[in-house]
Amino acid sequence: MPAFIGQSTQTLLPRGKAPRVLVVGGGWGGLTTAANLRKQAPGAEVVLIDRNPQFFSSPLSNMWLVGMVDGELLTQDYLRVSEQLGYRFVQAEVQAIDRAQRRVTTSLGTIDYDWLVLAPGIRYQYEAWFGNDRVAADAARTRFPCAYASNSEFLAIKRSLQDFKGGELVMNLPPPPQRCPPSPYERACLIAWYFKTNKIKGHITILDHKPAITPIGPGYRAAFDELYKNYITYVPNAHVQEVDPFNRRIRTRAGDQRFDHAILMAPHKAGDLAWLAGTVSDRSEGWADVDQVTMQVRGDERTFVIGDAIQAVSSLPFRYYPKSAHIANRLGRIVAYQISERLAGRAPERRLPDNLCYMVVNGTPGQALNVQFDYDFDPEGRVRQVQRDFNERTPALFQDDFRWLDFMFGEMFGGIAPPVRPNPAFRT
């Protein structure tokens, strides 16, 4: 299938006879949707759009930051994947979505569709810290990026770690819901491991909005105390009140903190596309308003939103699915099934996702923790969550993390990705 790179025409893709499913956002949710649609709806035309030419995996990226994994193994070329799996890839920025006309406007032209799947990920809400002060927001984002919403920031963090000569490194966790809640603690452990291994006199302060580490709190607590006693200080209830990126200070409800370097994470909200498409009905909440089972936008049966961008799915206390790659993958499967059943004239059954996250806490030897979530319906029809934390750090869980990624990549990339393994120096 040809890609469309650098063309400029009014109608980008002429319509054929087949119904067209347009998947916008080639992250974990979008790639899974496209791959499964190709298999389950062979009569449909499947088009995937992303602004980037390549996918880069956030899962395992913390290991890449500290040199434990080769970045090439986490990177995949969209064009190659689309050719392998038999769908069309368009590299373009989506600029407008007209759900009434079923038309998407991109930087290269317009694309009409019959079914639309939005998998836009998240955006940062720097306004919560800086109001309308764009200069301060830009300074925080460019000098102290966190690489949670933008892949291009990963390289900046890696370089800043390589240049770090020692001193105080501050990391903050925003209020929930946030993308991948356990991964900032994983990042802190791996950076501390990197300091320790390379004899860098660095110290990490974790400023957490929450009252305690969660999930896998006891496992992380043990790693902080037993492996990184002189490297990590954990501060709970650290609600951010003021950030000064110029003088390197952060004021929280738990006290003031000066820093030499920081990984600053503004609160998370649904990605821009969810707002652009008019799917965010509660603007202060800031997530896409979808049916909690079908992922259809309320009042619009032809548009689905999946992945991190969706709102709460239950009135029970957990409220949100964890904003994880695993959940995005499962919701991608569910939506591909929903659309293919509808195209075949059948009524889809109700399906729920599951979630699984491995979090690495040590490099030598490689050791990881694990958290699992299962979902079903309670007698009142609400989505119910059962969470299981595996707090004992083990080499077996470390190995399982790589197996998990291989399995996911197998589904998303159709078997063209080589197995992901730690760099030989870190094999356990």
Ligand SMILES: Cc1cc2nc3c(=O)[nH]c(=O)nc-3n(C[C@H](O)[C@H](O)[C@H](O)COP(=O)(O)OP(=O)(O)OC[C@H]3O[C@@H](n4cnc5c(N)ncnc54)[C@H](O)[C@@H]3O)c2cc1C
């Ligand atoms: C450091 C870190 C570690 C993590 N570790 C794990 C882990 O171990 N396990 C796990 O399950 N999860 C993990 N996650 C979370 C996981 O990465 C996210 O939950 C997942 O990426 C969500 O998938 P998504 O499809 O919703 O969004 P994304 O993967 O962010 O995809 C969104 C896509 O939309 C595209 N896009 C957005 N706007 C436009 C536009 N206007 N035009 C064109 N394209 C656009 C973007 O380029 C992007 O490719 C981690 C995240 C981070 C940051």
